[in-house]
Amino acid sequence: MTRLQGKRALVTGAAGALGQVICRRLVAEGADVVIVDLARDRAEALAAELGHSRAEPVAVDLTDFDAVGEALTAVQRERGVDILVNGAGGGAVVPFAELDAETWRTQLSRNLDTVFNVTRWVLPGMLDRRDGRIINIASIAAVSGGRLVRNATAYATAKAGVVGLTKALAIEVADRGVTVNALAPGAQATPGRDLDSAERRAALLDQIPTRLLGEPEHLAETIVFLASPAAVNITGVILPLDGGHSI
Ligand SMILES: NC(=O)c1ccc[n+]([C@@H]2O[C@H](COP(=O)([O-])OP(=O)(O)OC[C@H]3O[C@@H](n4cnc5c(N)ncnc54)[C@H](O)[C@@H]3O)[C@@H](O)[C@H]2O)c1
Secondary structure, rough: OOOOOOOOOEEOOOHHHHHHHHHHHHHHHHHEEEEEEOHHHHHHHHHHHOOOOOOEEOOOOOHHHHHHHHHHHHHHOOOOOOEEEEEOOOOOEEEHHOOOHHHHHHHHHHHHHHHHHHHHHHHHHHHHHHOOOEEEEEEOOOHOOOOOOOOOHHHHHHHHHHHHHHHHHHHHHHHHEEEEEEEOOEOOHHHHHHHHHHHHHHHHOOOOOOOOOOHHHHHHHHHHHHHHHHHHHOOOEEEEEEOOOOO
């Protein structure tokens, strides 16, 4: 299947555990990808794996609005972005009573400002072409208050901000050819999960009705669907990928 033939996708957090799987899937579906991440080495290695004719690495700190503008203006000079996947982020686990102001601000910046900074630079081109798909990776923490991952209030707050941005922007641009949706993943079977103790894994599965961790390939497939022609009339959706945890 090459549902995204001729499309250009920009993926943030692309060199991370989920981002790499997403990029591989997008390329397999015919899209070219811009691999955006703080980690230059990992971004370049993924671009080399996918082939430089199909994949372009961009190393930038997405919390810096001006730096993002500079990097993405260069990227967009010759060709626009059809599909934007905002995946950069990551959680800090700290009990609220011990949370310091710097960690709070860093969490909001890493998980919410990054989405604003990239979307703000990419959206105008989509509106000009009256064609665009924006897919934000929030978290089930935004929906279920972090029952799955306790002591991550700052992260849950930031991801709830992503949910708000998704819905508000979806309404704002709905009649201008751009859809905006978000995934709310529960625990995914990324390599980091291999560090779980048996007790931790059992406690996690007890919270998930299907008793299955999310498969990154399934998440990537959901992104391909939301970016495909079949999803043209789907916007403002916050889709839990959580094995029924949030029911
Ligand atoms: N893995 C899960 O179980 C899970 C569950 C729910 C939501 N999520 C969300 O999915 C996304 C990807 O998760 P993951 O497991 O692949 O995490 P990851 O840590 O493997 O990847 C995140 C990537 O984002 C990049 N990044 C972080 N801050 C950045 C910045 N300021 N500028 C540029 N790049 C930056 C990192 O370098 C990293 O490569 C995150 O937003 C995360 O919150 C993950």
